[in-house]
Amino acid sequence: xxxxxxxxxxxxxxxxxxxxxxxxxxxxxxxxxxxxxxxxxxxxxxxxxxxxxxxxxxxxxxxxxxxxxxxxxxxxxxxxxxxxxxxxxxxxxxxxxxxxxxxxxxxxxxxxxxxxxxxxxxxxxxxxxxxxxxxxxxxxxxxxxxxxxxxxxxxxxxxxxxxxxxxxxxxxxxxxxxxxxxxxxxxxxxxxxxxxxxxxxxxxxxxxxxxxxxxxxxxxxxxxxxxxxxxxxxxxxxxxxxxxxxxxxxxxxxxxxxxxxxxxxxxxxxxxxxxxxxxxxxxxxxxxxxxxxxxxxxxxxxxxxxxxxxxxxxxxxxxxxx
Numbered sequence: 528x529x530x531x532x533x534x535x536x537x538x539x540x541x542x543x544x545x546x547x548x549x550x551x552x553x554x555x556x557x558x559x560x561x562x563x564x565x566x567x568x569x570x571x572x573x574x575x576x577x578x579x580x581x582x583x584x585x586x587x588x589x590x591x592x593x594x595x596x597x598x599x600x601x602x603x604x605x606x607x608x609x610x611x612x613x614x615x616x617x618x619x620x621x622x623x624x625x626x627x628x629x630x631x632x633x634x635x636x637x638x639x640x641x642x643x644x645x646x647x648x649x650x651x652x653x654x655x656x657x658x659x660x661x662x663x664x665x666x667x668x669x670x671x672x673x674x675x676x677x678x679x680x681x682x683x684x685x686x687x688x689x690x691x692x693x694x695x696x697x698x699x700x701x702x703x704x705x706x707x708x709x710x711x712x713x714x715x716x717x718x719x720x721x722x723x724x725x726x727x728x729x730x731x732x733x734x735x736x737x738x739x740x741x742x743x744x745x746x747x748x749x750x751x752x753x754x755x756x757x758x759x760x761x762x763x764x765x766x767x768x769x770x771x772x773x774x775x776x777x778x779x780x781x782x783x784x785x786x787x788x789x790x791x792x793x794x795x796x797x798x799x800x801x802x803x804x805x806x807x808x809x810x811x812x813x814x815x816x817x818x819x820x821x822x823x824x825x826x827x828x829x830x831x832x833x834x835x836x837x838x839x840x841x842x843x844x845x846x847x848x849x
Contacts, residue, residue, distance in 0.1 A: 531555075532843055533576070533590035533623075536634055536835030537568065538793070539607025539668030543833060544575040546587065547840045552641050554836040562608045568592065569612065569620045583622070591627040591839040593634035595669060597688060603628060607668045627849070629842050630686040631835055632673035636663040637684055637845065638838030639789045639829065640675070646831035647789075648799060651808055653825030655787050662784035664689070664775055665792025665829075666725070670718040674782050683847045689778055690718040697773055697810075700766070707732040717774050721767070723794060726750075730763040750797065765805050768798065772810030776821050780814060784824060791829040799828065 531546040534554060542562050545554035556579045565571040576586055596606040604611040618626040639661065660676045672689030675682050694715045696702045708715045708728070719725055726746040734741045739759060743749050752760035779788055788811075795802070812821045831837070842848040 530585060530588055532840070533572065533587040533592075533621075534836050534839035534843070535568075535572065535590070535592040536631060536833065536839060537562065537571075537592060537605070537610070538595045538631060539605065542568070542571050542575075543836060544572065544579075545833070545836050546579060546581075547836075547843070552837050552840040554833055554840065557833060557836065562610060565610075567610050567612050568594075569617050572621055586622065588623060589625045589843060590621065590623050591629065591634075591843045593629050593631040593835055593839050593842075595631040595667075595671065598628055598630050598633075598686070627842055629684075629839070629848060630673065632663060632671035633684040633686045633848070634835040634838030634842065635665070635671060635789075635791050635829075636661070636673040636675035636838065637682065637841040637848070638831075638834030638836070639663055639791075640682055640841060641837045642829065642831050642834065646829065648828040648830055649825070650790070650802060650828055651811070651822075651824070651826040653787065654823045655825045656785040659786035660685070660782050660784045661786040661789065662775070662779050662782050663789045663791060664778060665790050665795055666721045666723070666771065667793035668723060670721045670725075670774075671792060672778060674784065676786070678847055681845050681847045682841075684842075685782075689781075690721070691716045692774075693717070694720055694770075695773075695777075697813075701770070703736055704729070704732050704766075707735055717770075721771055721774060726763070726767055726794070729767055730760060733759050733763050733766070746794075753801075764798070764801060768801060768805035768807045769810045772805070772807035773813075775807075775826075776811035776814055779811075779821060779824055780817060785820075787825040787827065789827055789829055791834060795828055796830055799830070802828065 536543045545557040670690030674685035723746045753764040
């Protein structure tokens with residue numbers, strides 16, 4: 528292959544596309560497109576290639592696209608936006624000889640393998656095990672959860688839908704929050720709380736419990752208000768990070784992630800100053816008899832801008848990824 532390959536990382540809100548040169552992992556010509564502006568992935572990919580100046584004679588022949596939804600069979604239907612398509616039909620429409628379609632957090636998990644030290648912020652040093660599972664988890668439009676572990680010939684990703692596990696309160700405040708959420712939803716998953724919309728709903732729940740009228744209408748407004756000293760917004764943000772710590776610790780135990788935990792997604796890079804002052808690490812390690820186990824697990828925040836694109840590039844030639 529002499530032409531660059533097309534890689535993409537498509538979430539519920541935005542689709543990031545890029546080109547990758549043969550034999551490389553670094554993405555170039557990166558462009559973010561709003562999913563709402565396109566009827567589907569084919570139209571978005573075509574528009575990207577047009578904006579990148581690719582004509583039919585030099586268009587990519589291979590692609591790996593990562594999507595924020597379960598991947599199983601030919602039909603792909605996104606969880607948090609309107610896109611749905613046939614893999615075979617998309618490959619034909621884009622004129623590709625090969626198209627890999629993977630879960631977005633599979634791409635995130637594979638992407639952490641290619642990060643530089645300066646693209647990570649240490650939250651807990653720990654004692655990483657060399658041949659052990661790594662957990663990649665993070666809130667964005669939803670809550671993504673995946674693992675990656677070293678196989679004999681290549682790193683093997685473990686896609687999951689762990690974000691849809693049931694939310695389990697650990698104190699009286701969270702029990703009250705859960706009752707508030709149950710008034711709106713038949714079932715409350717951790718993703719209901721730990722995502723962009725979840726941050727806003729967590730704020731509205733705090734307002735309700737405190738008998739105060741809501742003053743903010745978006746997750747960004749809540750974060751800005753917390754930074755400006757609004758007491759309820761601050762409580763909301765700190766509770767969000769504490770619950771995230773609980774969930775990350777539970778998931779690390781479930782997956783045996785002694786190789787480390789990598790926090791990513793669209794929200795946490797904006798909260799780097801909040802994480803050290805939050806109860807995230809305390810909650811992560813508050814596991815009773817297993818606290819020593821979790822205390823030994825290193826935790827790092829991914830600050831790289833496009834780890835999913837790195838992972839899509841890795842997946843192109845990783846024989847463990849279908």
